[in-house]
Amino acid sequence: MAESSLHNYQLTHSSFLHSFSPKFPIHKNFIPLIHKHSINTKDTPLHEKKYTIGLLDTTKTMNHQSMNIRIQAPCAPSPSSPRFHHKTPLILPRAICSSEVVSHVVMQMETSSDTNNSSIPSLKHKRTLRWSQKQSLLKRPINKDSMQLRALLTSTTQDTSASFVNDGKIGVLLLNLGGPETLDDVQPFLFNLFADPDIIRLPRLFRFLQKPLAQFISVARAPKSKEGYASIGGGSPLRKITDAQAMELRNALHEKNVKAEVYVGMRYWHPFTEEAIEQIKKDGVNKLVVLPLYPQFSISTSGSSLRLLESIFREDEYLVNMQHTVIPSWYQREGYIKAMANLIENELKTFDRPETVMIFFSAHGVPLAYVEEAGDPYKAEMEECVDLIMEELERRKINNPYTLAYQSRVGPVEWLKPYTDETIVELGEKGVKSLLAVPISFVSEHIETLEEIDVEYKELALKSGVEKWGRVPALGCEPTFILDLADAVIESLPYVGAMAVSNLEARQSLVPLGSVEELLATYDSQRRELPAPVTVWEWGWTKSAETWNGRAAMLAVIVLLFLEVSTGEGFLHQWGVLPLQLPVFP
Numbered sequence: 001m002a003e004s005s006l007h008n009y010q011l012t013h014s015s016f017l018h019s020f021s022p023k024f025p026i027h028k029n030f031i032p033l034i035h036k037h038s039i040n041t042k043d044t045p046l047h048e049k050k051y052t053i054g055l056l057d058t059t060k061t062m063n064h065q066s067m068n069i070r071i072q073a074p075c076a077p078s079p080s081s082p083r084f085h086h087k088t089p090l091i092l093p094r095a096i097c098s099s100e101v102v103s104h105v106v107m108q109m110e111t112s113s114d115t116n117n118s119s120i121p122s123l124k125h126k127r128t129l130r131w132s133q134k135q136s137l138l139k140r141p142i143n144k145d146s147m148q149l150r151a152l153l154t155s156t157t158q159d160t161s162a163s164f165v166n167d168g169k170i171g172v173l174l175l176n177l178g179g180p181e182t183l184d185d186v187q188p189f190l191f192n193l194f195a196d197p198d199i200i201r202l203p204r205l206f207r208f209l210q211k212p213l214a215q216f217i218s219v220a221r222a223p224k225s226k227e228g229y230a231s232i233g234g235g236s237p238l239r240k241i242t243d244a245q246a247m248e249l250r251n252a253l254h255e256k257n258v259k260a261e262v263y264v265g266m267r268y269w270h271p272f273t274e275e276a277i278e279q280i281k282k283d284g285v286n287k288l289v290v291l292p293l294y295p296q297f298s299i300s301t302s303g304s305s306l307r308l309l310e311s312i313f314r315e316d317e318y319l320v321n322m323q324h325t326v327i328p329s330w331y332q333r334e335g336y337i338k339a340m341a342n343l344i345e346n347e348l349k350t351f352d353r354p355e356t357v358m359i360f361f362s363a364h365g366v367p368l369a370y371v372e373e374a375g376d377p378y379k380a381e382m383e384e385c386v387d388l389i390m391e392e393l394e395r396r397k398i399n400n401p402y403t404l405a406y407q408s409r410v411g412p413v414e415w416l417k418p419y420t421d422e423t424i425v426e427l428g429e430k431g432v433k434s435l436l437a438v439p440i441s442f443v444s445e446h447i448e449t450l451e452e453i454d455v456e457y458k459e460l461a462l463k464s465g466v467e468k469w470g471r472v473p474a475l476g477c478e479p480t481f482i483l484d485l486a487d488a489v490i491e492s493l494p495y496v497g498a499m500a501v502s503n504l505e506a507r508q509s510l511v512p513l514g515s516v517e518e519l520l521a522t523y524d525s526q527r528r529e530l531p532a533p534v535t536v537w538e539w540g541w542t543k544s545a546e547t548w549n550g551r552a553a554m555l556a557v558i559v560l561l562f563l564e565v566s567t568g569e570g571f572l573h574q575w576g577v578l579p580l581q582l583p584v585f586p
């Protein structure tokens with residue numbers, strides 16, 4: 001996979017932003033983020049280290065648009081230079097982030113190169129796709145002479161004995177979705193999920209219908225969901241797995257001399273985030289690292305949990321004063337990428353002819369409007385994540401064809417495409433004989449790996465002509481992964497309480513960080529209304545008929561609910577779902 005032409009540019013912070021001004025007129029709202037590329041290792045000479053620049057668009061919903069740009073240091077520094085000393089922490093505390101650690105860098109910009117020699121022509125090629133998507137950022141040619149970027153470069157090993165790490169009582173809060181533990185939990189779990197305005201966003205006028213609608217949908221969906229949970233043993237394994245991850249992370253932190261307690265806060269089932277926060281308060285934690293267990297950020301997952309945290313923090317004097325920081329996404333971390341590549345490499349060996357296997361990344365979908373209208377960075381982060389894993393595999397001389405599709409769509413609106421089920425059928429028709437499914441958006445086994453992938457998609461693949469089907473396990477407590485999470489926590493500690501999105505050094509850190517409040521302030525500035533991504537009734541024979549029928553059904557439900565609430569009569573009142581007195585309209 002050759003990288004074609006490379007252009008060298010020198011950038012400064014401000015001219016970097018100027019160069020994108022036609023597309024982004026308000027410069028101060030765009031924050032350049034610099035990520036170390038996962039291919040860098042401890043031993044990579046500095047002048048060969050690669051970095052990725054992203055723009056954090058603070059006018060949109062956490063819209064972190066990374067570009068296909070790499071930065072290289074222009075010349076190898078003297079080994080005695082303090083800023084490149086390997087014993088320096090990965091992220092430097094503020095005091096150390098002086099001008100001393102600022103270095104001029106040369107930016108290298110890759111242009112597209114479609115060297116895909118896959119025998120399946122319809123497969124998208126990662127580099128071409130990424131480039132074409134990000135082309136829109138480059139509205140006018142970059143002026144070679146005008147750009148100079150002063151970038152913070154930090155090295156990759158941590159000295160965890162540094163005193164700033166262990167002062168205070170440290171807590172790590174793992175955020176996750178939660179799942180029903182018994183079949184009786186399924187409907188109330190679904191109610192909690194659909195009552196979340198980050199899952200179903202009703203128009204402002206209809207916000208008061210959120211709970212009745214959630215009740216209605218959860219009751220309607222429960223039988224189908226229960227069937228799924230029954231087939232995987234009668235409940236979700238999520239709590240057990242997340243508890244085990246928390247324990248392993250705690251052990252890893254203690255081994256690295258960081259005496260932290262790790263807490264689990266679920267969004268829709270026990271142990272609820274509120275319960276975790278109560279424990280955090282009881283234990284007297286005064287430095288908190290918030291770590292969502294989703295590698296990629298989405299409004300519907302990490303975003304929703306952060307919103308809940310924000311509301312809990314605001315109402316509590318103890319929490320308002322507690323120092324905290326958030327790691328909103330970490331899909332680009334070297335340890336995570338390597339752990340995923342290890343799992344794929346191992347699983348490929350179970351096939352008779354591993355080199356012929358199509359690697360099929362299947363991510364949980366989100367409604368398209370989340371990405372296109374609300375600025376959810378989920379899709380961009382997912383694609384970049386897949387690219388990074390494939391690059392790691394290529395370095396191991398594993399050059400299999402691969403593709404990315406989105407699974408688990410619910411309801412009448414359009415979700416991210418291509419859809420997993422449709423792609424499986426297409427691949428089967430095109431003659432692909434071996435498929436290896438890789439669940440990519442979640443780090444634990446759950447209903448969508450154990451039932452949807454292992455049963456439904458496998459059956460569909462075999463029906464469509466695929467002869468051998470395999471699936472990579474979820475990361476769970478895989479040691480490389482847990483150690484990397486521990487490193488992410490340690491790297492973030494100097495920023496607990498001391499940083500926010502507005503802090504330049506922290507923005508340039510290798511783990512993008514922010515406080516809950518500031519992350520949500522950027523996310524809220526253009527929070528648009530999202531369509532309801534739920535199935536109420538569906539009829540029709542084609543996908544597009546289904547979409548329109550679903551929309552009509554949604555509308556009908558909203559009208560029915562509106563009538564019910566305004567007249568005080570109807571089935572929800574009969575079931576006791578709605579109170580008998582009428583709501584007061586302003």
Ligand SMILES: C=CC1=C(C)c2cc3[nH]c(cc4nc(cc5[nH]c(cc1n2)c(C)c5CCC(=O)O)C(CCC(=O)O)=C4C)c(C)c3C=C
Pocket residue numbers: 177178179180193198199221224225236237238294298300301364365366367410441442445446447448533534
């Ligand atoms: C990154 C992962 C996930 C995203 C993004 C996501 C978005 C999303 N999900 C729904 C609707 C449902 N999700 C359900 C369960 C569920 N979803 C995820 C992950 C993501 N969801 C997990 C880990 C689980 C729990 C699985 C378990 O083992 O318990 C369910 C319930 C299950 C079912 O009935 O199918 C629903 C419904 C929407 C609407 C959405 C984006 C808006």
Ligand SMILES: [Fe+2]
Pocket residue numbers: 364408
């Ligand atoms: Fe989901």
